[in-house]
Amino acid sequence: MTRVRIDEIGRHAGETVEIAGWLYNLRKSGKIAFPQVRDGSGVIQCVAVKAQLPEEKFEALKHLTQESSLIVRGKVRAEERAHGGFELDVEDVEIVQRVSEEHPYPITPKEHGVDFLMDNRHLWIRSRKQHAVLRIRAEVIKAVRDYLDSNGFLLVDCPIFTPAACEGTTTLFEVNYFDDEKVYLTQSGQLYNEANAMAFGKVYCFGPTFRAEKSKTRRHLTEFWMVEPEMAYATLEDVKRVGEEMVCFAVDRVLRNRGAELAVLERDVAKLETVKSPFPRITYDTAVELLKKKGSTIEWGSDFGGTDETLISEEYDRPVIVEKFPQQIKAFYFESDPERPELALGVDFLAPEGYGEIIGGGQRVHNLEVLEQRLAEHDLPREAFDWYLDLRRFGAVPHAGFGMGIERVVTWICGIDHLRETIAFPRMLYRTKP
RNA sequence: UCCUCGGUAGCUCAACGGUAGAGCAUUCGGCUGUUAACCGAAGGGUUGUAGGUUCGAAUCCUACCCGGGGAGCCA
Incomplete structure (x- = not known):
């Protein structure tokens, strides 16, 4: 048989x-x-x-x-x-x-609420719609890796346990290591990626990252997966190009291979078919002007809120690249714009239809003195960054990279309204079970 | 942390100061083409918890617990 x-x-x-x-x-x-x-x-x-x-x-x-x-x-x-x-x-x-009738399977083919479904997530993933979303997730991950693997990037994964102060500001999850030592769950592979890029030229890491922010929205998980490419001898332009190619490649793959799943999700594929090069590119300055015209209360120098991102993205039928942010709202490691030092050479990719930021990245500081000064300005402990500063002592070159949040991308491609369905077992502010 | 909405049967909801109800699920019965099948019947409740107001509270008030959405922050 x-x-x-x-x-x-x-x-x-x-x-x-x-x-x-x-x-x-x-x-x-x-x-x-x-x-x-x-x-x-x-x-x-x-x-x-x-x-x-x-x-x-x-x-x-x-x-x-x-x-x-x-x-x-x-x-x-x-x-x-x-x-x-x-x-x-x-x-x-x-x-x-045989499932007993005393304890019948709880998820019937009828409607259920979010709370109930999340409590039964271990069973919910058997459902048709969840199958579609998780298959698209797998397709996106495969596409992204195929793109990077075939474009000269080497997969070099970064540690999950890290010492303090990777980026400073964002809250970290603390973990008891041995003998009273404290370590933290990584919030980005970025710093290690820079070391890997100086070793291998073009690299990427792909793995879980952790943010102890008490964010309680449809766009946040405390544990999420990020792909982070990093390139030596590269600038902001390379980040924009590679990010754009990678997003187009992933969307195209899903359209090609996962039509049935998109149909189950009743996704309007016309809105994905427009996702082609070139993506519109605007500066932070232009974005702020646009937002003010559209009624936002944003002032130059502050970061976009969720509503601001939606207002910007609804102007376009594909992701929009916003670049050159005020230095003060970006991390310490961003290179300054030589023409306007108050600006950081950073970019955000905002997905259409209000799905928000899917990529963040930019060009890194490669000059030793500048980086030391930045650490001091941000009040970061120099000792912890000794090895990172070494990268500026031994063959420093312009380099750049970015991070793409897998769940954000999958949420957008699937056209669903919450990040939590794009990972089998989401970790959120008030939800760590099952 | 703050703002906001909610918690009633296994699930989704109704009842909004006067005896707690429906659909689905479960069990039993009927049906050889159903497709969120249909028809008939049965079982199923300390209305999140603790106080209070009232002749009477699921309903009004207070506190707490749990969750949803959002803000800040970010991918």
Whole structure:
């Protein structure tokens, strides 16, 4: 008996095969039952006819509970009425574990609230929409890695445990190490990336990052995944170019390979098809003028709020690149604009449709004296940055890089309204379970 | 941390000062083409917790707990 996956069952039309999965839904009449079985790759409707099965098998199937695990054997048949185009005529069924009716599967095919679904996240990920989102996430990650791998970047991952003060301002999660030593969960691989870039030229890291900010919005997780490319002998221009190419590449891949998933999510793909080079580029100065014209209370010198980002992005049909921010709102390691030293050579990519910042990056300070002065200005402990300063002592070159938040990108591509569905087990301010 | 909204059956909600209800889910019965199937019946509740006002509180008041959305900050 051939065990097949539901997503490739079409190749076995006319054959008798076996599928192993879980009961997704069940409709029944007196002498016929339609169990829908999912196996992780898809869902197929099976047809069980009383007269063609042993009595006890038919009865067991007819009274089977949602999400019970089962193995079904039967003949694959092309069927116009079926959603996937195929059905399975049941010849034999083996129930692996029956969900008891005293504790039925909590997630029914009806509506549920966010709180309930989040409490049952370990089960919610079995649902069709969650499958679509998580498959698109996997596609985005693969696309981003394929793009970087085939453009000369080497994957060099950065540590998760870090000593204090990677960037200074943002709150860090503290962890007890050995013998009273404290370490912190990384909030960015950035500094280590710079060392890696001086070693390998073009590198990227990809992994989880942690922010202990008490942010409680649809755009924040306390644990999220970020891809961070870093390039030696590179400038702000390279960041804009690589970021743009990478985003276009990822969107194109999803459109090409995950059309079915986008359809499940009822995503308006026309809004993704416009995501092509070139992206509009505006300066922070221009953005502030635009915002004031649109009624924002923003003043030059402060950072954009969530509403400001939406106001800017709604002017465009693709991500917009905002560059050259006031130095005071950016981290200590940003290079200054030689023509206007009060500006940092930083960029943000704002996704369309109000999805906010998906990329942040820029050109780094590569001069030793300037960097030492910056550390002093930001009141950062010099000792902790000794190794980082070494990078300016031993063959310093202009270099630049950026970070892209995977969940932000996936949320935007999926067109869903909250980051929490783009990772299997989201970690948020008041939610660490399951 | 602050602002704001909410917590009633397993789930989604109604009742808004006068005996706590519906749909779905579960169980039983009916139905050979259903597809969030349908039809009939049954079981299921200390209304988040603790006080208070009232003849009477799910409903009004106070505090607390838990959660949603947002601000600040950021990807």
